[in-house]
Amino acid sequence: MGAIHEIVFDCVEPAVLAPFWADLLEGYALRETDPTGQAMSLALGLDPDVPTILMLDGPGPSICFQNVEGQRPDNNRVHFDVEVSDRSSEVERLKQAGATVDRVLPTYTVMRDPEGNQFCLVDKREEQLADEVEQAA
The missing domain is CATH 3.30.720 (Signal recognition particle alu RNA binding heterodimer, srp9/1)
Incomplete structure (x- = not known):
């Protein structure tokens, strides 16, 4: 969730x-x-x-x-970024519910709901900051 x-x-x-x-x-x-x-x-x-x-x-x-x-017809003009604690698990759960993956980037995944509307799953901010600190070290 x-x-x-x-x-x-x-x-x-x-x-x-x-x-x-x-x-x-x-x-x-x-x-x-x-x-x-x-x-x-x-x-x-x-x-x-x-x-x-x-x-x-x-x-x-x-x-x-x-x-x-x-304008890009394949791109919503407005979309939600949804913060999740375990992005890979959430991607799999949403795929089972009918979503599809457009692309995966280091801190977020672009997906589409069952009707093709885009949204992004983003890592929780604390996890993003920890990853950035780890990469900088």
Whole structure:
């Protein structure tokens, strides 16, 4: 079983959508950007002064607005990231329930529900931090 970690919006202009939703949703505010976002933009050949990802924090799950150029018919524009404590077991359980795996990455797995809607299973934050510390050592 998992818990909603964040809700992710694929969009062309995170700097437009994030403030819109922050204004709409009571108790939500724009998270301060960190230098890794600028570094990621540079690595992707994008303008580092234009954010590619903006986050909102509030009383419920975080909300992520990530830049995705153009529409991809195989990709939901909005999806859940679901935090789980044992990702591989949860993937197998969900496959038995009719889900499919799109791709597996180091800290998350992109899946589809029985009707083809995308969602991501993400490792619990404590486990992610422990893995990052272990890899850095």
